[in-house]
Amino acid sequence: MEIAFLLIPLAVMLVFVILGGLWWAIQTGQFEDLEEEGSRILEHD
Amino acid sequence: MSNTPSYSSANPWQGLDIQSEWERFSQRETSLPHVWISHVWVDHMNCAACSGRIEHSIKSLPGVLSVHASAASKRVRVVWDAQKISPSQWFANLNEIGYPALPVNEYSAISDRTVQQRKMLWRLVVAVFCMMQVMMYAYPTYTASSNDMAPDMVQLMKWASWVLTLPVMLFSATPFLSQAWASLKQRQLGMDVPVSLGIVAAFVMSTLATFAPGGWWGDVVYYDSLTMFVSFLLIGRWLDVKLRNRTAGALENMMRRLPNAVLKKSDAGEWVQIAASNINVGDVLYVRPGEVFAADGKVLAGNTSADESMLTGESDPVMKPLGASVIAGSGNLTSAIEMQVEQVGEGTQYHALVNLMASASTEKPGIALLADKVAQPFLWGVLLAAIYAVIYWWTTDPAKAIMSAVAVLVVTCPCALSLATPAAMLASAGTFAKGGILIRRLQAIQAISEVDTIVFDKTGTLTENLQQVTLEDSHASWDRQWILDVIATMSRDSLHPVAKALHGFALQHDAQDQLVMQDWQEIVGGGMSATFHAPNGTLLPVKLGNAEFCGVSCEAESEALRQVYVTSGEIMLARLSLTEQVKPHARAAISQLIAHGLDIQLLSGDRIAPVKNLASQLGIQNAAGLQKAEDKLQHVKLLQQQGRKVLMVGDGLNDGPVIAAAHTSIAMGSGVPLTQAQADMVVLGNDIGVLVSLISHCKKTILIVKQNLLWAALYNAAGVPLAILGLLPAWLAGLGMATSSLLVLLNALRLTDWDKSGWQKGQA
Numbered sequence: 001m002e003i004a005f006l007l008i009p010l011a012v013m014l015v016f017v018i019l020g021g022l023w024w025a026i027q028t029g030q031f032e033d034l035e036e037e038g039s040r041i042l043e044h045d
Numbered sequence: 046m047s048n049t050p051s052y053s054s055a056n057p058w059q060g061l062d063i064q065s066e067w068e069r070f071s072q073r074e075t076s077l078p079h080v081w082i083s084h085v086w087v088d089h090m091n092c093a094a095c096s097g098r099i100e101h102s103i104k105s106l107p108g109v110l111s112v113h114a115s116a117a118s119k120r121v122r123v124v125w126d127a128q129k130i131s132p133s134q135w136f137a138n139l140n141e142i143g144y145p146a147l148p149v150n151e152y153s154a155i156s157d158r159t160v161q162q163r164k165m166l167w168r169l170v171v172a173v174f175c176m177m178q179v180m181m182y183a184y185p186t187y188t189a190s191s192n193d194m195a196p197d198m199v200q201l202m203k204w205a206s207w208v209l210t211l212p213v214m215l216f217s218a219t220p221f222l223s224q225a226w227a228s229l230k231q232r233q234l235g236m237d238v239p240v241s242l243g244i245v246a247a248f249v250m251s252t253l254a255t256f257a258p259g260g261w262w263g264d265v266v267y268y269d270s271l272t273m274f275v276s277f278l279l280i281g282r283w284l285d286v287k288l289r290n291r292t293a294g295a296l297e298n299m300m301r302r303l304p305n306a307v308l309k310k311s312d313a314g315e316w317v318q319i320a321a322s323n324i325n326v327g328d329v330l331y332v333r334p335g336e337v338f339a340a341d342g343k344v345l346a347g348n349t350s351a352d353e354s355m356l357t358g359e360s361d362p363v364m365k366p367l368g369a370s371v372i373a374g375s376g377n378l379t380s381a382i383e384m385q386v387e388q389v390g391e392g393t394q395y396h397a398l399v400n401l402m403a404s405a406s407t408e409k410p411g412i413a414l415l416a417d418k419v420a421q422p423f424l425w426g427v428l429l430a431a432i433y434a435v436i437y438w439w440t441t442d443p444a445k446a447i448m449s450a451v452a453v454l455v456v457t458c459p460c461a462l463s464l465a466t467p468a469a470m471l472a473s474a475g476t477f478a479k480g481g482i483l484i485r486r487l488q489a490i491q492a493i494s495e496v497d498t499i500v501f502d503k504t505g506t507l508t509e510n511l512q513q514v515t516l517e518d519s520h521a522s523w524d525r526q527w528i529l530d531v532i533a534t535m536s537r538d539s540l541h542p543v544a545k546a547l548h549g550f551a552l553q554h555d556a557q558d559q560l561v562m563q564d565w566q567e568i569v570g571g572g573m574s575a576t577f578h579a580p581n582g583t584l585l586p587v588k589l590g591n592a593e594f595c596g597v598s599c600e601a602e603s604e605a606l607r608q609v610y611v612t613s614g615e616i617m618l619a620r621l622s623l624t625e626q627v628k629p630h631a632r633a634a635i636s637q638l639i640a641h642g643l644d645i646q647l648l649s650g651d652r653i654a655p656v657k658n659l660a661s662q663l664g665i666q667n668a669a670g671l672q673k674a675e676d677k678l679q680h681v682k683l684l685q686q687q688g689r690k691v692l693m694v695g696d697g698l699n700d701g702p703v704i705a706a707a708h709t710s711i712a713m714g715s716g717v718p719l720t721q722a723q724a725d726m727v728v729l730g731n732d733i734g735v736l737v738s739l740i741s742h743c744k745k746t747i748l749i750v751k752q753n754l755l756w757a758a759l760y761n762a763a764g765v766p767l768a769i770l771g772l773l774p775a776w777l778a779g780l781g782m783a784t785s786s787l788l789v790l791l792n793a794l795r796l797t798d799w800d801k802s803g804w805q806k807g808q809a
Contacts, residue, residue: 004198008182008205015178015209019171026167032159 058133059318061306066320067132079127080110085146087114087121087139095144096121102142103135121146145335147304165286169279172217175209176272182206183269203255206268214248218275220282234424239431240278243454247271247775250447263444267451270776274455277783281464284790303374303395307332307339310383328386332377340386341393343370347382351375427457427765434769449771456764456778461785465753468793473746476799481729482739489725492709493743495690498644502677502695502703506713507635507647507663507733508625512543512607514550518620526556527580528619532611533558535565535573535589544573546623547589547609568594572609588612605655625655627662630734635663637737644689648672648680677703693724694736711736738800746796753789760785 025031061067067083074080087099096114099121103112108129114121123135139146182202185194221237221244228235251266258264308316310329321339324330329345332338338351349365353375365371371384374395390396431450438446474484484490501507519525533551536544537558552558565575572590579585588595588611595610597617605622612618635645646667649656653670660668672680681703684691693703693710704710704724712724713736728735764781767773773781 001195001198005201008201011178012205012208015174019174019212022170022174023167026163026170029159029163031166 058136058306061136062131062133064127066306071132074124077126081125081127083123083125083132085121085123085136085139087144087146098142099139099144103138106130106135106138109135147337162286165279165283168217168220169276169283172213172272172276172279175213175217176269176276178209179206179268179272182209183266200255203266203268206266207252207255210248210251210268210272213272213275214244217279218244221275221278234421234428236424239424239427239454240458242428242431243451243458244271244275246447246454247274247451250444250451261443262447265444265448267448267775270455270774270779273776273783274458274779277779277786278458280783281786281790284468304337304339322390324386324389326386326389330384330386331381332384333381334377334379337376338371338373338384340373340384341370341388341395342384342386343368345383345385347380349380349382350378352378427454430457430765430769434771437769438771445771448775449768452768452771452773452775452778453765455775455782456768456773457761458782461753461757461760461782461789464786464789464793465757466750468790469746469750469753469796472793472796473742476742476797477726477739480735480799482735483727483729484725486725489709490743490746492690492725493692493711493740494747496692496708496740497642498646498684498689499638499692499694500646500648500677500681500684500707502648502693506694507628507631507659509628512546512623513626514546515605515622515624516550516554516619517608517622518617520616520618523618524580528611529554529556530558530560531577531587532556532589532619532621534560534562534577535575535587538565539567539573543607543609543623547621550621585613587618625659627659628733630732632663634734634737635665638740639664641741643740646680648677674703678706681706692740695724711739742796742799749792749796753792756788756792757785 067081070085071081071083074082099114100112103109103121103123108126110124110126112121112123121139125132125135136146182205185202186199218241222241224235225237225241228238247267248271250262251268251271253260253262254264254266304321306318307321307324308331309319309324310331311317316331324340328340330339330342334349344365344367346367348367351363351365351371353363353372363375365382370387371377372395373388373393431453434449434453435446438449470487470490473490474487477484516529519528529551532547533556536548536551539545539548548558561578563576565573567573568590571594572588574586574588574590576584576586590609592598592608592610595612595617596615597610597612605624607623609621609623610617610619611621638645644667645665647656647660647663647665648669650672651670656668656670660666669676669680681691681693685706685708690708693707694713695710709726710724711726711728713728713733726739728739760781764773764778768778
């Protein structure tokens with residue numbers, strides 16, 4: 001179980017990396033128009 | 046238009062090329078000083094294919110860095126370099142490919158709301174994501190037996206949990222903590238005070254247990270409960286922000302309409318572009334088709350039609366001949382005109398409408414005020430209960446004392462209670478706004494749910510605008526077809542609704558409207574006169590109009606709303622009657638309302654015979670004609686003395702005292718000038734059937750508010766004793782609190798589903 005002493009701190013750091021990604025997604029408005037973007041590819045001319 | 050404005054060859058958007066102008070709809074890119082982000086509103090962009098074309102076309106211009114078009118909001122975001130391109134160039138390009146654009150002038154307000162919503166979502170995401178991780182480290186401590194895990198491993202997990210809880214405490218929970226602090230500074234007890242006390246106490250206890258285990262505080266950590274509590278509180282807040290923005294979205298659509306720059310006739314007689322904020326009363330403006338009128342005024346030159354649907358609910362274009370008044374916010378449809386400004390800014394009908402909608406969205410309904418009143422003593426009760434829990438347990442187990450107090454604070458968190466009313470009201474208001482119903486006062490939802498009597502104060506609400514024409518009589522010795530030709534020809538060029546109806550009627554009966562006619566004249570409030578060549582070759586002066594105008598002495602008795610005569614001198618050539626046509630869904634709607642126990646009455650200022658006729662067609666028992674405003678007021682007061690709750694339905698215009706006296710009121714029917722309507726709710730459009738589902742939806746809303754309040758009260762009543770007795774661990778208290786809040790919100794979200802077709806199922 002020694003590996004957990006390495007993995008738990010790594011996991012915590014990974015959380016902050018992922019949160020960084022989510023921050024980017026929110027700030028660029030990825031969650032603001034959920035319906036339209038899905039149908040966009042179907043209607044492109 | 047005889048004179049073409051001099052700008053026609055130049056780019057009409059040149060006025061936007063001044064920095065102060067484009068700053069009104071643009072934001073500077075923070076890292077690059079000469080790069081700007083602009084938001085424009087684009088007409089005719091209705092599908093994703095359109096947005097693709099716009100993006101493709103604008104992106105190919107040199108100096109445009111990126112484009113994003115959203116068909117849903119009809120908005121385009123353009124990032125451009127001021128050193129390489131000017132706004133007028135890409136505005137012109139948008140126009141060339143068929144999508145005329147308007148700058149979004151209230152950019153800052155929109156951006157504020159977006160920023161607020163993003164920040165709330167970000168707080169929520171941080172809290173939820175950290176909560177999930179903390180749960181993973183908490184899970185083994187719940188399941189493993191005491192000697193399964195090494196003590197240093199347990200300690201490592203506590204540290205990891207602490208690190209993950211920090212962002213939740215320091216960032217996600219700050220709205221609660223700072224609001225609690227603010228209300229304490231004002232020596233007031235806000236909803237956030239007990240919540241914050243609970244959060245801080247749990248965090249302090251857990252931190253002590255992590256870094257200094259073994260004190261009186263014990264060595265149990267509550268990071269999982271804490272993060273979960275904050276997450277669920279934030280879900281409630283976020284849904285609240287979303288609901289609010291959804292309602293505000295309808296308002297925003299309105300405010301986006303006015304143009305930013307207009308063409309004004311200068312003293313030298315040339316057309317110059319000026320900012321819309323610089324328009325003054327008396328200015329002469331040039332408005333092209335497809336543009337929106339920037340101010341109230343009248344047509345000075347030209348002849349066009351306008352789309353006023355947004356302001357009046359009238360979906361058909363309205364004719365705007367020379368001298369007609371045009372209103373700010375309506376669209377110019379067919380041809381370019383010159384207009385003289387009579388009202389600007391705050392004085393316009395458009396502004397009155399925007400204010401009306403804004404006030405509706407901020408006003409608190411009566412039932413919500415009640416909840417606020419209850420809140421203060423309730424919060425004191427909560428604090429006392431928490432203190433009691435501490436005292437009760439302190440001597441036996443200090444750690445348990447603190448955590449019982451936390452459980453009390455958490456379980457009583459009045460989120461559910463405070464969400465109960467606004468969530469339901471806002472959900473309904475948003476749904477109504479989407480369905481073309483504007484709510485002036487949120488109280489109206491409650492009031493309408495209570496009515497038992499509906500009084501229609503105008504026949505026009507129940508009947509079509511178009512009038513049905515019948516040829517009652519025509520002179521035996523004249524050719525009937527020729528008379529119809531005369532009617533068609535005379536009514537051809539008039540804009541009066543009656544003339545339009547006559548023209549349509551005559552054409553239906555194979556009449557020609559191209560007879561040779563001389564000296565055609567229209568007399569307002571009377572009719573028309575002209576001279577024709579009779580079939581026998583003589584010149585014949587003909588009048589078409591009402592009895593007085595045509596010199597008919599005794600009007601025939603009739604159930605018709607109006608009678609029209611065609612005369613030549615003393616000879617009456619024909620008599621026509623116009624009747625109102627019952628709206629297609631009116632009968633079904635009225636019988637549905639009656640079936641649900643509502644008493645329907647009709648009070649009209651029209652003549653008695655047509656009113657009675659209409660009432661019998663619709664199955665209305667109680668109808669009266671020739672009613673003046675005083676009579677109506679008297680009638681409504683009489684009903685109220687009998688203990689009835691009266692809903693007035695009409696155009697909401699001329700019956701101010703009646704509307705004020707009635708319990709509540711709805712203005713409906715096309716052509717209602719919204720801004721002057723004093724009614725509590727305004728139904729855009731013409732469909733009377735909406736009324737049925739509107740009333741049933743209001744009833745449903747109040748039912749859901751009551752369910753929510755009852756549920757929240759029951760939950761709190763059951764939770765507090767359990768928490769004081771220490772039977773409710775903090776995590777369970779948090780879960781209970783969150784579940785009750787979510788139930789309340791989900792219950793409210795049922796109201797966003799609105800079936801407009803009739804009375805909703807499952808209702809009394």
